[in-house]
Amino acid sequence: MPGELKGVVPAGYEAPQLRSRESGQTYDLQRTRGQVASDHGDAVEVWEYMAQTPVRKDGGVGWLLVEVSTPNPALPADPCALARGxxxxxxxxxxxxxxxxxxxxxxxxxxxxxxxxxWATYRAQDGSTVTIAQDDAYRGSGHPALGGPVFTERELAELATDPRFRVSG
Structure with missing residues (x-):
């Protein structure tokens, strides 16, 4: 998934592997994670996968994140209720x-x-979800902020439906 996320970074931006510059806290800003998101004993086991990458342009650094999950019947079907959650x-x-x-x-x-x-959140017909999120600053990293957002709201919505980010249960 990190490759897919880096693959959507628009021309003029780069997604380099950067480290934090904060004193006393040095860590990679590009990260991935996978975890079981359901409670033991739930009828359906739900997995979540997350990737995040810094995005740099003209010396400023923001970040992009994608979080996907296998089908989760407990999540709301309403797009805004899902996104707000x-x-x-x-x-x-x-x-x-x-x-x-x-x-x-x-x-x-x-x-x-x-x-x-x-951020934009999409729930597919099978119940799997994709959230694409952005920030024009990578707070806590010690890097200066971007001059503005990487994507418009419409572009975030389009990315959330991109099949590259789908997982199945």
């Missing part, structure tokens, strides 16, 4: 139609936590 961050949401597919896009993060400005 991402990391429980909430926020104002708009539904975008992408080739007949409905995608919830949270337009800003009112909680101010978890370092993400905007």
């Amino acid at each position: 991402f990391w429980n961050m909430g926020g104002p949401c708009q539904v975008y139609d992408v080739r007949g597919l409905r995608v919830g896009v949270v337009l800003s993060n009112p909680s101010g936590r978890d370092q993400l400005d905007k």
Whole structure:
């Protein structure tokens, strides 16, 4: 999945392997993770996979994140309810139609936590989900922020439906 995420970085940007510059905290900014997201004993075992990468342009650094899950019947079908539930961050949401597919896009993060400005969440017909998120700053990294967002809300919605990010149960 990291290769797929780096593969959507638009021209003019790069997705290099960077390390944090914060004193006392040195870590790679490009990371991946896979985990079982359901509780033991749930009727369906749900897996989540996440990849994140720094994105650099003109010396500024932001970040992109993708989180995908196998089908989870416990998640809401409503695109905005699903998007607002991402990391429980909430926020104002708009539904975008992408080739007949409905995608919830949270337009800003009112909680101010978890370092993400905007994200788009799509639930496929089989119940699997894809969330693509971005921030024009990689807070805590010690790198200066980008001059603005990498993607528009529409572009985030389109990426959330991209088959490169799908997993099956």
